[in-house]
Amino acid sequence: MAGTDHTKTTEPALKGLTTPAVILVEPQLGENIGMAARAMLNCGLTDLRLVAPRDGWPNKDALAASAGAVQVIEAAQVFETTTEAVADLNFVLATTARHRDMTTRIVTPHQAAAEIHAVLGEGENRAGILFGREAKGLKNDDVTQADAIVMVPVNPGFSSLNLAQAVFAVCHEWYLAAIDEQEPSGLAIPKETRPASKDELNGMLKHLGDELEDAGFFHVEGKRPVMERNLRNMFQRANLTEQEIRTLRGVISSLTRTHEKK
Amino acid sequence: MAGTDHTKTTEPALKGLTTPAVILVEPQLGENIGMAARAMLNCGLTDLRLVAPRDGWPNKDALAASAGAVQVIEAAQVFETTTEAVADLNFVLATTARHRDMTTRIVTPHQAAAEIHAVLGEGENRAGILFGREAKGLKNDDVTQADAIVMVPVNPGFSSLNLAQAVFAVCHEWYLAAIDEQEPSGLAIPKETRPASKDELNGMLKHLGDELEDAGFFHVEGKRPVMERNLRNMFQRANLTEQEIRTLRGVISSLTRTHEKK
Numbered sequence: 121m122a123g124t125d126h127t128k129t130t131e132p133a134l135k136g137l138t139t140p141a142v143i144l145v146e147p148q149l150g151e152n153i154g155m156a157a158r159a160m161l162n163c164g165l166t167d168l169r170l171v172a173p174r175d176g177w178p179n180k181d182a183l184a185a186s187a188g189a190v191q192v193i194e195a196a197q198v199f200e201t202t203t204e205a206v207a208d209l210n211f212v213l214a215t216t217a218r219h220r221d222m223t224t225r226i227v228t229p230h231q232a233a234a235e236i237h238a239v240l241g242e243g244e245n246r247a248g249i250l251f252g253r254e255a256k257g258l259k260n261d262d263v264t265q266a267d268a269i270v271m272v273p274v275n276p277g278f279s280s281l282n283l284a285q286a287v288f289a290v291c292h293e294w295y296l297a298a299i300d301e302q303e304p305s306g307l308a309i310p311k312e313t314r315p316a317s318k319d320e321l322n323g324m325l326k327h328l329g330d331e332l333e334d335a336g337f338f339h340v341e342g343k344r345p346v347m348e349r350n351l352r353n354m355f356q357r358a359n360l361t362e363q364e365i366r367t368l369r370g371v372i373s374s375l376t377r378t379h380e381k382k
Numbered sequence: 383m384a385g386t387d388h389t390k391t392t393e394p395a396l397k398g399l400t401t402p403a404v405i406l407v408e409p410q411l412g413e414n415i416g417m418a419a420r421a422m423l424n425c426g427l428t429d430l431r432l433v434a435p436r437d438g439w440p441n442k443d444a445l446a447a448s449a450g451a452v453q454v455i456e457a458a459q460v461f462e463t464t465t466e467a468v469a470d471l472n473f474v475l476a477t478t479a480r481h482r483d484m485t486t487r488i489v490t491p492h493q494a495a496a497e498i499h500a501v502l503g504e505g506e507n508r509a510g511i512l513f514g515r516e517a518k519g520l521k522n523d524d525v526t527q528a529d530a531i532v533m534v535p536v537n538p539g540f541s542s543l544n545l546a547q548a549v550f551a552v553c554h555e556w557y558l559a560a561i562d563e564q565e566p567s568g569l570a571i572p573k574e575t576r577p578a579s580k581d582e583l584n585g586m587l588k589h590l591g592d593e594l595e596d597a598g599f600f601h602v603e604g605k606r607p608v609m610e611r612n613l614r615n616m617f618q619r620a621n622l623t624e625q626e627i628r629t630l631r632g633v634i635s636s637l638t639r640t641h642e643k644k
Contacts, residue, residue: 159547164537187542225621273561274554275426280449285421288547289554292536299535328633337636350629358620367612371590374599375637 137298138240141167141248142287143205145262148174148254154185155284156251157192162288163295168196169205169248202250202262203322210315211239211247211359214258214266215286217279224353225268229293232270237297245315249290254283264352265318267359313363320365325352327369331376399560400502403429403510404549405467407524410436410516416447417546418513419454424550425557430458431467431510464512464524473501473509476520476528477548479541487530491555494532499559511552516545575625582627587614589631593638 142160147153147170157168170177177198186193199205206212213232227235236247250266252258263269272281272289281289329348338344360368404422409415409432419430432439439460448455461467468474475494489497498509512528514520525531534543534551543551591610600606622630 155544158542158544161540162536162543162547187544189540272554273558274424275557278423278451280420281424282417282420282449282546284544285424285547285550288550292534292551295537296535331637332633335636335639337633347629350626351633354620354622354626354630358616360616364612364616367609368616371594371599371613372637374597375593375634377597 138246139165139167140236140240140291140294141169141209141246142291143169143171143202143248143250144173144253144283144287145171145202145205145250145258146174146253147283150175150179150181151185152254152283153179153196154182154187154189154193155282156287157182157186157189157196159284159288160291161186161189161192163291164298165291165294166192166195167248168192170196170198171202171205172200173198174253202265203318206248206250206265207319207322208246208317209248210245210317211236212250212266212318213248213268213270213290214250214263215270215272215290216252216257216263217271217274217281217286218257224263224266225357226271227268229270229272229290232268232290233293233297235268236294239315251283251286255280260349264349264356267356313361316360316362316365320362321355321360324365324368324372325355328372331372335376400508401427401429402498402502402553402556403427403431403471403508404553405431405433405464405510405512406435406515406545406549407433407464407467407512407520408436408515409545412437412441412443413447414516414545415441416444416449416451416455417544418549419444419448419451419458421546421550422553423451423454425553426560427553427556428454428457429510430454432458432460433464433467434462435460436515464527468510468512468527470508471510472507473498474512474528475510475530475532475552476512476525477532477534477552478514478519478525479533479536479543479548486525486528488533489530491532491534491552494530494552495555495559497530498556513545513548517542575623578622578624578627582624583617583622586627586630586634587617590634593634597638 142156142165144153144156147156153170153173160166160168173179177196178193183190183193213227213236232249239245239247249270250258250262252262270290272286274281325348328351332338338347355368358364404418404427406415406418409418415432415435422428422430435441439458440455445452445455459467475489475498494511501507501509511532512520512524514524532552534548536543587610590613594600600609617630620626
């Protein structure tokens with residue numbers, strides 16, 4: 121194909137619409153980061169976040185491969201951990217090529233697009249899509265940060281997608297839904313609250329983890345990381361609101377504090 | 383993303399289905415040809431045709447960039463002209479990034495996929511999709527070989543798609559139509575467990591409610607029914623498995639029992 125606007129960058133096409141962030145976790149080749157940035161801007165997206173890019177940042181190869189998506193490359197933010205990269209987001213999707221042995225909802229890019237639009241259509245919410253590093257994909261610990269898994273349906277006999285290709289496959293569905301001005305559908309949230317940020321969810325999980333640590337729960341079970349991941353998966357899946365996080369923290373405090381008085 | 387089958391190539395996923403050809407007209411970089419071949423095989427396509435590739439054929443860069451799509455690269459046919467390359471085809475689409483000053487029907491990749499399937503479903507028909515060279519796209523003489531134009535909807539302010547990206551965008555719609563939403567979607571549940579019954583969910587909620595009653599939680603809040611409903615909503619939404627219900631009961635017992643001992 122190859123467009124006629126090879127080096128032209130203009131304002132994002134979708135003014136007024138809140139757009140999701142693209143988070144590349146431990147990307148290896150600068151060239152792939154650049155091609156991913158190009159794919160993002162093809163789809164009207166500009167919020168690029170990098171978690172621990174192998175070759176550091178900025179990266180000349182990334183700029184060269186972006187084919188003019190300079191605004192995306194220059195505004196990219198770098199984080200040390202996935203947790204930090206998603207801290208301000210209310211809704212996170214993880215893109216994976218294979219099934220995980222986890223109880224997590226799986227959606228197609230088409231469904232993912234509808235859900236992102238539904239979440240972003242409500243007030244101040246922010247959403248993001250995680251992509252793993254080349255060849256290995258996301259670690260389970262990254263996937264557990266997500267509300268759902270996106271799987272791009274591909275030939276099961278040859279399922280390895282180029283990183284930028286995966287970014288395009290997911291983001292393009294978002295773009296198609298955006299220009300279609302589809303009616304949002306999805307979770308109905310009461311007006312007086314909003315989806316919890318990942319930071320709030322993590323705070324509650326840490327509260328619970330610390331109390332369970334005190335209670336010897338992990339010692340008995342003998343496998344804290346697995347158990348913590350299981351707990352995270354459950355609460356992640358519930359799409360908790362900020363109000364519900366506060367309720368749960370009240371529950372945890374109540375269960376522990378009162379018994380301490382006995 | 384990055385699959386687990388990085389170098390694995392197997393038989394096409396869609397046995398019995400006639401698949402369209404992908405025709406790259408005057409491609410310049412071997413790397414782009416290789417990435418296009420990879421994108422094709424991701425979508426179950428294997429019939430690659432090259433019209434006058436700039437750097438000749440075979441091309442080592444193409445093989446390297448194909449990431450294991452060797453069967454596509456090795457079976458590629460080379461032609462001198464577009465006319466020869468499409469000679470045996472009954473239905474041809476031309477992918478372009480911009481409007482042509484021609485009276486030609488324009489379709490989206492989604493519509494193109496439906497038309498290709500309709501044509502290929504009838505007897506001995508063959509179909510193909512044309513892609514132009516990098517930066518310049520197809521010449522008008524190439525486009526006139528086609529029954530219709532495919533345009534991938536992208537950000538009008540940054541519409542230059544990487545060649546392999548364009549190949550993927552069009553071919554993937556064909557693949558999605560081919561598998562016809564047979565891909566599993568929904569909650570992935572590990573084999574060793576199953577969704578909890580309502581009875582199990584209610585048992586856990588009663589356990590939690592009783593402990594909170596003891597802890598004075600509802601008294602403080604002053605509105606037990608509302609609070610119980612809120613808690614039920616959260617856990618209901620999480621689609622818990624039977625195993626997770628047991629984990630949660632362990633959590634409740636652990637938080638209360640240990641503190642009773644203090």
